[in-house]
Amino acid sequence: MAGVQVANLSRSFGAHKALDDVSIDFADGGFYALLGPSGSGKTTLLRQIAGFDFPDTGRIAIGGESVERVPVEKRRIGMVFQNYALFPNMSVADNVGFGLSVRGQAKPTIASEVQRALDLVQLGRLGGRRPHQLSGGQRQRVALARAIVTKPRVLLLDEPLGALDKALRVDMQIELKRIQRDIGITTIFVTHDQEEALTMSDRIGILRDGRLVQEGPPEEIYDRPKSEFAATFLGDANIFRGDSTGTGIRLPDGTAIAAAAGATLAAGARASCAVRPERIRIATDSGTSDPNANMLRGQVSRRIFAGNSSTYFVDRDGQTLKVIVQNTGVERLAEGQEVVLRWSPESTVLIAAN
Numbered sequence: 001m002a003g004v005q006v007a008n009l010s011r012s013f014g015a016h017k018a019l020d021d022v023s024i025d026f027a028d029g030g031f032y033a034l035l036g037p038s039g040s041g042k043t044t045l046l047r048q049i050a051g052f053d054f055p056d057t058g059r060i061a062i063g064g065e066s067v068e069r070v071p072v073e074k075r076r077i078g079m080v081f082q083n084y085a086l087f088p089n090m091s092v093a094d095n096v097g098f099g100l101s102v103r104g105q106a107k108p109t110i111a112s113e114v115q116r117a118l119d120l121v122q123l124g125r126l127g128g129r130r131p132h133q134l135s136g137g138q139r140q141r142v143a144l145a146r147a148i149v150t151k152p153r154v155l156l157l158d159e160p161l162g163a164l165d166k167a168l169r170v171d172m173q174i175e176l177k178r179i180q181r182d183i184g185i186t187t188i189f190v191t192h193d194q195e196e197a198l199t200m201s202d203r204i205g206i207l208r209d210g211r212l213v214q215e216g217p218p219e220e221i222y223d224r225p226k227s228e229f230a231a232t233f234l235g236d237a238n239i240f241r242g243d244s245t246g247t248g249i250r251l252p253d254g255t256a257i258a259a260a261a262g263a264t265l266a267a268g269a270r271a272s273c274a275v276r277p278e279r280i281r282i283a284t285d286s287g288t289s290d291p292n293a294n295m296l297r298g299q300v301s302r303r304i305f306a307g308n309s310s311t312y313f314v315d316r317d318g319q320t321l322k323v324i325v326q327n328t329g330v331e332r333l334a335e336g337q338e339v340v341l342r343w344s345p346e347s348t349v350l351i352a353a354n
């Protein structure tokens with residue numbers, strides 16, 4: 001096993017910078033998600049680590065060893081892509097063992113290694129089948145078994161669950177995480193799906209236009225986004241814009257919003273505050289609760305019922321705010337109703353304008 005370090009990696013295609021000075025330390029044994037909009041450079045970064053493509057500048061090390069000049073087949077990396085191509089005319093076992101047979105391994109060794117890999121992905125009894133006799137999820141497990149059978153140092157996954165339907169995808173997320181833990185392999189996972197990134201990974205890196213905008217554990221990025229982009233790309237956020245007061249902002253109408261302790265920005269600079277919709281309490285009166293809470297008045301413009309929760313859209317001063325409330329059987333607020341929104345400064349992140 002091995003960690004992966006990329007340092008100051010840049011790669012351009014013509015005038016377009018697909019990767020722009022990206023540095024990330026992928027810890028040994030960790031599960032790392034790369035998240036970002038389409039075209040942000042996720043696949044390019046994965047291809048550089050795999051050795052399918054080479055950086056213009058920067059360094060890549062696997063297990064502490066520089067690999068910029070090491071070809072794909074010598075990097076000892078396992079890969080699974082969304083369009084995993086299994087050989088249709090070969091059995092599942094032969095598909096999984098293919099990489100071992102091209103390496104000239106003895107047949108009994110191949111048979112036992114293949115069986116181990118198939119057992120790990122819980123397909124131990126299906127080695128004799130052909131790919132068309134399997135479900136989508138089972139085929140994806142075969143692709144995973146094929147990637148790990150050669151005992152790679154690092155596993156690279158590019159939207160591996162993208163072709164599966166929602167229910168199967170959730171099952172495979174749990175399964176994939178279990179397998180990764182069992183073998184303790186450093187895993188780098190590319191996804192569009194923020195929920196997938198939040199639930200599966202130890203750390204997340206968010207890419208935008210080829211640059212790494214933030215990286216860290218899921219909770220840290222969710223609770224302390226450093227930019228409006230990170231706040232709105234990972235999860236939902238209400239964004240307030242105004243002038244920094246040093247520890248919060250003042251909105252154009254003069255209302256002050258206090259941010260979490262520790263936040264500091266030069267007073268007077270343009271700044272934003274981000275607040276998660278589930279952190280805001282909504283009520284029909286201002287109540288007697290916490291005097292330090294941030295407070296705004298507004299009017300419910302829409303309510304969307306989603307079973308265990310409801311989302312309220314609340315209009316105030318030309319802005320529509322989003323509030324998510326768990327449905328615990330308490331009174332529902334009607335559209336058109338005047339409401340008071342309250343939330344704590346601790347739930348408010350101060351962000352410098354970009």
Ligand SMILES: Nc1ncnc2c1ncn2[C@@H]1O[C@H](COP(=O)(O)OP(=O)(O)OP(=O)(O)O)[C@@H](O)[C@H]1O
Pocket residue numbers: 013016017018036037038039040041042043044045192
């Ligand atoms: N071989 C290439 N030639 C020219 N441009 C390329 C090439 N490979 C990637 N690009 C460009 O580099 C940028 C980054 O592409 P990349 O595939 O890494 O994005 P991505 O984040 O993986 O996107 P997606 O989520 O859509 O797969 C895109 O603008 C893409 O068009």
